Amino acid sequence: REQVAAALKEFEGAIEAGLTGIDAGIPCAPYGEIDFLAVDRASQLTIIDFETTAGDDLLIRGLGHFDWVVRNMPNVRRMFRGQAINFTLQPRVILLAPQFSARMRSVAREITRPHIYQVRYHFVDTPGRTGILFEPVPAE
Numbered sequence: 375r376e377q378v379a380a381a382l383k384e385f386e387g388a389i390e391a392g393l394t395g396i397d398a399g400i401p402c403a404p405y406g407e408i409d410f411l412a413v414d415r416a417s418q419l420t421i422i423d424f425e426t427t428a429g430d431d432l433l434i435r436g437l438g439h440f441d442w443v444v445r446n447m448p449n450v451r452r453m454f455r456g457q458a459i460n461f462t463l464q465p466r467v468i469l470l471a472p473q474f475s476a477r478m479r480s481v482a483r484e485i486t487r488p489h490i491y492q493v494r495y496h497f498v499d500t501p502g503r504t505g506i507l508f509e510p511v512p513a514e
Contacts, residue, residue: 375426378470378495381506382410382422389468389493389508393420396457402446405438417460419443419450424470424495430478433490436467440488464488470495474511483513 379398386394392415400408410422421439425432443450443465451461468491469482482490492511497504 375424377497377504378424378426378506379409381495382424388506389422389470390414390510396454402439402442405442406435408439408443411454413457413459414466416463417458418463419454419459419461419465420468421465422468422470426472428471428473428475430475430481432469432471433478433482436469436490437485437488440465440467466491468493470508472496479511 393412395412397411412420414420423436467488470493494509496507498507
């Protein structure tokens with residue numbers, strides 16, 4: 375889990391060009407912590423949650439975090455006042471995992487708000503250290 379978190383911090387834009395991290399580990403009771411908040415190139419707030427194993431709970435967690443951000447938007451605006459965020463746009467949700475089940479992909483396809491972006495990650499050996507490759511899961 376620490377390796378994935380470190381890669382996300384170190385390689386801004388690795389998931390998507392122009393995606394810039396603004397905070398990590400944001401507590402949002404009772405939904406646990408949002409792994410990362412970022413802003414995309416359209417200045418849209420982006421919730422990024424990840425798991426180290428395949429499981430359908432990641433979708434529920436991401437939706438809970440989206441709900442928390444939307445319901446607490448005045449607080450979120452104050453928390454990130456200095457950031458260039460277009461708060462007229464609803465937040466996006468990106469879920470990262472090494473694999474997504476067919477059931478999760480199917481359910482995520484049917485959710486219209488928010489749009490769920492799924493990204494698989496793979497560890498790869500590079501000279502001197504282990505790297506990480508992010509691969510968007512195409513909409514079916």
